[in-house]
Amino acid sequence: MPEVKTERRAAMQFAKSAYWYFLFWGICSALGTTLSTLIDAILVGNIVGSDGLAVTSIATPVFLVYALLGMTLGVGANVYIGRSLGASDVENANLTFHRVLLVGLAVGLVCLAIVLPFRERMLDFLGAEGDLRPLARQYLTVVFGSAPVFVLYHIMSASVRTDSDPKLAAASSAVVVVVNLTLDIFFMQVLGWGIVGASTALCIAEGLGLVVLLFHFARKSALLKLGLKLPRLEDIERFVTNGFGVGSACIFQAVVMFTFNTLLLATDSEHGVTYVAIFGVIYTMSTIPAAVFDGAGNAISTVVSIFAGERDSESMLVTMRLGLKIVLGGGVLVGLAFVGFAPQLVRFFGISDPAALAAAVPAVRLYTICLLFMGINSLSTAFWQAIGRAKLAGGMSLVRNFALMMVLGWVLIPWLHLTGLSLTYVLAEALCLVGVGVIHLRSGSPTYVEKKYCTAGKSFEKVYAISTESINEVADDLEHVCDEWQIDYKQAFFIHLIAEELILNIIKFGLKDTHKGRSIAIKLMDNQGEVILRIRDNVHTYNPFDSEGDDIDNAVIHLITQKTHYYNYQRKLIFNYLYLIL
Incomplete structure (x- = not known):
């Protein structure tokens, strides 16, 4: 018996090694996207001021919509691509890849064609009024025109990771960070373009990151090849259904941010803009632990989908258990850092007024509690999606990222302002963790995986x-x-x-x-x-x-x-x- 256990541990080490590798580069890739957002917020806050920071907060739902479209299609398609590669069906993997590329390109072009002519109505919808209006118009015009780049970047990054090249996906994120930082300083400081320089720098950087990803397909070892193929309606339905659990979080976040911005502006006319700016800081700071959790989820999605194609149920479960330990530890470490350095972090974003600091620091520290639950909820959703429990993943995303947030936000924000905002996130994540526990007890993933994927x-x-x-x-x-x-x-x-x-x-x-x-x-x-x-x-x-x-x-x-x-x-x-x- 001890010999058998030793052999199983050795066999499972292969699965753990694969997950650690994809986790490291997945986190690097996710942090690259996060750092681009941080750089924009920090530089805009310090160069343009709190109005500029409020504009970046107002614009965040637009980026989240792009992420919704790209990630829903990319993650949904790559679950099937991963399973095909796991089953050594390279032809079907390429067919799926070519179809999702064409869908992504078409979706990006449709966004561009619809949004640009109606940008003034979009600004109204996003709540850009008064002094924020001209700044928001400058910033978002460039962003609206770059829709295809953002959508395709998410799809291509997911596909390159699935094709065993997470290093290049991380390298493309690094290119986005470096180019964005360089051009931000050049456009805003040297040329004096103001806030339009920030959006121009970000869009150019995203485009160059997409170019870097294209180099993968010139490699001899690449199993996926570039191409476009007309999709069937059932293909699009499969992509959306299977990717909705992860991708929908983006659109739900966009709606939630828009709603919370509106509530903060409406409930206190004197301090509303300051509250929105502080909310932007909290959200931007939260993208750091979210990047860790997204990296863990992306790694789970890639590794587990390939193991599913191999029908290696034990490796699938070992990978999930390892991921849970990592996100729990990561949430604790990042949370401690946020609590300890909250004043310095808020000042770093250009908020130095004593009254604003007095409101921001407690809100940041209260928000930090939700990081203890967020990673487990996020990873569970990604795992359910990878193993074929798409309805469960979609339901969790709907409840966690939208329903609970909207109900709690409408009650708590008008009453407690920033404290209510932070408390909304904490309660939503805590209640969802309880839900994950109930689901595990009643219809656990281990039983599901062993029945569906065991040889x-x-x-x-x-x-x-x-x-x-x-x-x-x-x-x-x-x-x-x-x-x-x-x-x-x-x-x-x-x-x-x-x-x-x-x-x-x-x-x-x-x-x-x-x-x-x-x-x-x-x-x-x-x-x-x-x-x-x-x-x-x-x-x-x-x-x-x-x-x-x-x-x-x-x-x-x-x-x-x-x-x-x-x-x-x-x-x-x-x-x-x-x-x-x-």
């Missing part, structure tokens, strides 16, 4: 160190399994040949850094008499089936193609996969 037949899986000493152990284990399952001797010989040949060639040609331990996981499955062999290793730079020279004997490759119903060798997540159906 029906017999299976064997074990992880081995890549070394010459492991070859005998591999041979003994495979021989035992083949005898126990009564596998035909020809198939048994073939299984031995492939596993041993692959290990030998990795040892010979792939282990450039001998100081790092590398592993290979061999899984054998019996699917109603059909024998499936899946081998994955974590050697990053070596593909024995795609290397020049005699790295692997051509006769072995010929044998693989001749003796299998299906053969595929890919790099997915952080592994090389050999997938064979004998």
Whole structure:
């Protein structure tokens, strides 16, 4: 029994390694978007003043609508792309990718065509009145004209992550941050463009970030290829239904921000603009922990969808448990920082008036409590969506990001102003966490995953160190399994040949850094008499089936193609996969 537990822990280490990798780069990518927002808010607050900061708060719903469209389509499509890649169906993955690209492009162009001619009505709708009107018109005109860029950026970023390139997605975010900061200073300080310089800088930076993402598709290792394909109505419905749980949070936040801004302005005519500016600071600060939670959710969505395609239920659940620990710890750490440095953080955004500070600091500290619950709620929604519980994810998003917020906000904000605003967020997240607990007790995800994604037949899986000493152990284990399952001797010989040949060639040609331990996981499955062999290793730079020279004997490759119903060798997540159906 202890030996079996050790083997399972080793097998699950593959899943944990994949999640940590996608988590790190996912957080970097999400923080890039967050930093762009922070940079705009900080520079506008200090250069233009509190009116400019209020305009960026008023404009936030527009960016959230773009995120709604891009993330709903991107996340929804990439759940299916990930499952197709997990099942080694690259053709279907590309078909889905090409369809969602065309939908995203069309949606972005429609937004541009509708919003620009009616921008004055949009300004009325967003509440840009009085002294804020001319500033909002300058800022938002540029933003309205850049709709296709923002929508496509979200779709492309999700697709690049799913195609095992989260580093490039993070690099594109870094480009957005650096370009935005540089152009903000140049346009607003040097050229004196004021607030229009901030929106111009952000839109140019977003466009360059999109260009960076396009470099992924020039790589030989990319499984997804650029292309456009006319979607079917059922495809669009699938994208929206499956992505709504995550993407809808953006539109709900947009409606909530608009409503809360209106309530703050209406309930106190003397201090309303100051309250809106402080709300903008609280919201902008909250994007830092939200970026951590979004990165964790994006990683869950990518990794779990691919494991779902492989029908690896245990790895799916291990990934979720690890994610919950990370978001809980991250929420505590960020919350402590916000509580301890609240005055300094508020001043950093250009709010230095003593009366405004006296109102802002307690509101920030009270809001911080909701960070303890937010990560768990966010991650649960992303996980439900990835495993196919789209209705549950959508319902949670509706209740958490809209229904509770609107009810609590209408009651608490007119009564307690900024304190009521912060309390609204705290109570909404706490009540939703209670709901997550109830759902887990009544119809938990572990039971759902094990029923839907567990392999029906017999299976064997074990992880081995890549070394010459492991070859005998591999041979003994495979021989035992083949005898126990009564596998035909020809198939048994073939299984031995492939596993041993692959290990030998990795040892010979792939282990450039001998100081790092590398592993290979061999899984054998019996699917109603059909024998499936899946081998994955974590050697990053070596593909024995795609290397020049005699790295692997051509006769072995010929044998693989001749003796299998299906053969595929890919790099997915952080592994090389050999997938064979004998």
